[in-house]
Amino acid sequence: MKEAQMNHSRRCVSGEHLIARRRFLEGLAVGGLSALALPAAAQQVHSNAQRVLVVELSGGVSQLESWDPKPGTRTGGPYRAIPTSVPGLHISELLPHTSLQMHRLALIRSVCTAEKDHERARYFMSTGYRRMTATDYPVLGAVCSKALNSDSAALPGHIKIMPGRYGGRGNDAAYLGPRYASVRLGNGQPPENSISSRDLSPESENSRQAFRRELDRRFANHRRTASTDIYTQSYEQAVSVMQSRGVFDVSKESEKDQQRYGKHDIGRHCLLARRLLENEVTFVHVAQRDYDSHNENFDFHFEQLGKFDQAFSCLVADLADRGMLETTLIIVLSEFGRTPEINPHCGRDHWSDAWSICLGGARVQPGAVVGRTNDLGTEVVDGQADYPKLFHTYLQALGLDSSALMEVGGRQVPMADPASSPIKELIL
Amino acid sequence: MAFEVSHSRQFARNLANRLWAMLMGRGLTDPVDLLHAENAPVHPELLELLTDELLARNFRLKSLVREIALTQAYQRATEMPADLKFFAATASTQIPRLIQQRDQLAEISAASAAMVAKTRDELSKAQQQAASLGETLQNCETVVASARSATDEANKSCRSIDIKRQDIMSKAQVFAEAAAKAEAAAVLLPSETDLADASRRFKTRATQFEAELVDVSSEVAKTEAASRAADAKLTTAQRARDDTSAELKVAQSRIADVEPDCDSTLQRATYDRAELQLLDSRLSAAKALSGFEADSVDPELIVKSRGEVMRCWRREWLVGSLRPLSPEQLAWSAMKAAGVVDAELAVATAEVDRAMARSEVLLMDAAARGRNIEQRVFAKLSKGIERFAKLYGAPTGLPQNEFFATADQALFFTNSADICSWLAPHGENLTARLSEIADATSLVEELYLSIYTRRPSDEEAVMVFGYLNERGAVRTDNQAERSCALQELVWAMLASAEFRFIQ
Numbered sequence: 058m059k060e061a062q063m064n065h066s067r068r069c070v071s072g073e074h075l076i077a078r079r080r081f082l083e084g085l086a087v088g089g090l091s092a093l094a095l096p097a098a099a100q101q102v103h104s105n106a107q108r109v110l111v112v113e114l115s116g117g118v119s120q121l122e123s124w125d126p127k128p129g130t131r132t133g134g135p136y137r138a139i140p141t142s143v144p145g146l147h148i149s150e151l152l153p154h155t156s157l158q159m160h161r162l163a164l165i166r167s168v169c170t171a172e173k174d175h176e177r178a179r180y181f182m183s184t185g186y187r188r189m190t191a192t193d194y195p196v197l198g199a200v201c202s203k204a205l206n207s208d209s210a211a212l213p214g215h216i217k218i219m220p221g222r223y224g225g226r227g228n229d230a231a232y233l234g235p236r237y238a239s240v241r242l243g244n245g246q247p248p249e250n251s252i253s254s255r256d257l258s259p260e261s262e263n264s265r266q267a268f269r270r271e272l273d274r275r276f277a278n279h280r281r282t283a284s285t286d287i288y289t290q291s292y293e294q295a296v297s298v299m300q301s302r303g304v305f306d307v308s309k310e311s312e313k314d315q316q317r318y319g320k321h322d323i324g325r326h327c328l329l330a331r332r333l334l335e336n337e338v339t340f341v342h343v344a345q346r347d348y349d350s351h352n353e354n355f356d357f358h359f360e361q362l363g364k365f366d367q368a369f370s371c372l373v374a375d376l377a378d379r380g381m382l383e384t385t386l387i388i389v390l391s392e393f394g395r396t397p398e399i400n401p402h403c404g405r406d407h408w409s410d411a412w413s414i415c416l417g418g419a420r421v422q423p424g425a426v427v428g429r430t431n432d433l434g435t436e437v438v439d440g441q442a443d444y445p446k447l448f449h450t451y452l453q454a455l456g457l458d459s460s461a462l463m464e465v466g467g468r469q470v471p472m473a474d475p476a477s478s479p480i481k482e483l484i485l
Numbered sequence: 486m487a488f489e490v491s492h493s494r495q496f497a498r499n500l501a502n503r504l505w506a507m508l509m510g511r512g513l514t515d516p517v518d519l520l521h522a523e524n525a526p527v528h529p530e531l532l533e534l535l536t537d538e539l540l541a542r543n544f545r546l547k548s549l550v551r552e553i554a555l556t557q558a559y560q561r562a563t564e565m566p567a568d569l570k571f572f573a574a575t576a577s578t579q580i581p582r583l584i585q586q587r588d589q590l591a592e593i594s595a596a597s598a599a600m601v602a603k604t605r606d607e608l609s610k611a612q613q614q615a616a617s618l619g620e621t622l623q624n625c626e627t628v629v630a631s632a633r634s635a636t637d638e639a640n641k642s643c644r645s646i647d648i649k650r651q652d653i654m655s656k657a658q659v660f661a662e663a664a665a666k667a668e669a670a671a672v673l674l675p676s677e678t679d680l681a682d683a684s685r686r687f688k689t690r691a692t693q694f695e696a697e698l699v700d701v702s703s704e705v706a707k708t709e710a711a712s713r714a715a716d717a718k719l720t721t722a723q724r725a726r727d728d729t730s731a732e733l734k735v736a737q738s739r740i741a742d743v744e745p746d747c748d749s750t751l752q753r754a755t756y757d758r759a760e761l762q763l764l765d766s767r768l769s770a771a772k773a774l775s776g777f778e779a780d781s782v783d784p785e786l787i788v789k790s791r792g793e794v795m796r797c798w799r800r801e802w803l804v805g806s807l808r809p810l811s812p813e814q815l816a817w818s819a820m821k822a823a824g825v826v827d828a829e830l831a832v833a834t835a836e837v838d839r840a841m842a843r844s845e846v847l848l849m850d851a852a853a854r855g856r857n858i859e860q861r862v863f864a865k866l867s868k869g870i871e872r873f874a875k876l877y878g879a880p881t882g883l884p885q886n887e888f889f890a891t892a893d894q895a896l897f898f899t900n901s902a903d904i905c906s907w908l909a910p911h912g913e914n915l916t917a918r919l920s921e922i923a924d925a926t927s928l929v930e931e932l933y934l935s936i937y938t939r940r941p942s943d944e945e946a947v948m949v950f951g952y953l954n955e956r957g958a959v960r961t962d963n964q965a966e967r968s969c970a971l972q973e974l975v976w977a978m979l980a981s982a983e984f985r986f987i988q
Binding site for chain 1: 515516518519563564565567792795799806807809876879880882883887888889890891892893894895896897899900901905909945948952956969972973974976977978980981982983985986988
């Protein structure tokens, strides 16, 4: 945590942040470490905290209908490529709004991952390790939540928004422990049990929480441990989740914004993601389904990417408007891409040899394109990247040292696969 | 192999450490999964003692659990003394001595660490030497083998040439004799010229064989010389091999000498380091304690010092360690405290007795009846227990001994239908019982005994009474407010840290 902040303070070079950092350093010079306790200084550190937005296009989005079009070729399909806000860079015409945000984003067009099974690829993608029996690795969200989230955060640091009747805690933190596991918001619903019982008045609630605090304070006088702190803090976080239940309610946004993002699932969920990121949630994962287009690939992508394009482009623009882009890493990923060859059902099948991922924000070089595929998109010809490399790149883009070790229950474990390394040219 | 593993000392040590950790909240070596020579236990002698005991008791855990439970260390309170000033004066007088001891031990520890390095170095040198000697020995064996085959070859050719020589020699002899006899015969009958011819032919042959014999004899001499040379070579090779083999034996015995040294010095160094850490901790505690001598210290420093003292004392189990309840323990304890278990027990008892009275079930003895009732209660409550286990336990396949707390647990405990139903007064449950108690003192006592299984302190009684008063819930005739306030109190106590952890 501390290291992440230090790393971050080193990289702040924009005028605005320089002032903030200077103010922070002044505080340090005067008060030493106790300056961290000063509300003003603490506020500065907090608002500079790094966040992550992941948009997962689940099922395997076609790179040819999105980030790496090959118009006019045997494999290119019916859609054209359009220019973007980055001179010389073209993406599929299915992403007209996103094309205007490309100067804030970056592409990796040379992803080659050698895993074509949905479940195994998803595991590999989210943990940076190939799944093996008898070992389990934490997902990116859990790693980021541990590395970046503050212990006293008001809201859980790892939130996953997805269509469907999900809820509760995900089983995705492995050895980091359930504390860093995702809180799942199925259909964008607020966390389970976050609404007070009807029989309980707000005064009653406040009153019993106050009494609990008093009991815990007395207990801590003589028996305080790290565990008792974690336990009492979990109740404080529960209280703030209940109090900020409105954060999970996108209908609180203006009608205009709701229209802008779209009232479909991905629209509502991206708007919810914005609300959560604005409220200092460290890691927000939004999932959109139905990209597994073995049949009618072009119709499906037209429909799904249309919704994604609308919501995602709004989110990128809004994060930029709010000055949050420098502190928010954006990742648009999928478990794999789709075959360049078009099958007899006008579909494309599972394909992991040459596909693309979109990044942006934080320390990602804006407008960059890394790697290249051949003319038909059947092969990577430059800058091949696999899941472990991507995992390192995400962490590095957050100002974390991806080769560092994390302390877990008295032992040291690597943050990311030690056999791999980040894509350096993509990081500022 | 399983037998070997389970009868090794390391196995017993591991088990002893885990047993200690289960009972005392933390292993002597911590974390328990990292039990190796370089992770020093807090009290090495204690761990060895427990290991001895476990072996002596043939792994009967029950009796060792009993021993540990009877120790003062186990029975110590988890609570810190309220006033640390009492310890301050002694602590400050101890500081110089502790510093001195610490410095001495630091030297000893450095020396033992150096010793480890030295013996390790010696061992690795001896091992290297043995390895290279082993290689040489193998080469020698090859040389010996090839020399032996050379001598065998030479002997064989010696033998075959000798046979040839003997053959020629016997032929030469036969023809020489025949020539002599034929000559004598020819002298006796000079007119028969073919006799003289025969005698000449015999002679020619004999001379020829004599000449061959000379040749073969020199060949014999040559092969014999070669054989002798091969023999000499073999002897040299064998001598070299025997020498190397002897050297290897010496090197191996050196390894055997150094190896236990290495183990014992490592053990020594581990002990020294453990003791040094212990002294560091004691010194740190004494320094923190000495701060309490002066009366006016700023409150922040007091909190910090208390924390430090507590950390050091916990390290040595001078104050007990808190252990979280397991998910199942938490669920059962909370339901027991809230009166849910007793309510279900009453229902189940009535059911069983009714069923027995109506002869719907076979007549049962008291024990069977008790079991039957217990099974019914368990079946009724198991769904709720499962919900707790899912929320408060780590996922399947992960270690269950790491404590964690998450907002979703707290939200469940705050708002779920399960907990709300426990709190709502009905039948004989806790909130129902409490609202019947008119006397405030008895009420507070019942509350504390039911939930914390201890009596409240005066201060706590005042606090609870104040709470009821503020909520207008002291009088029994104000039922709505009273029920509300009692539910709040019960909830807060069940949700508090004191209920969550075993002291």
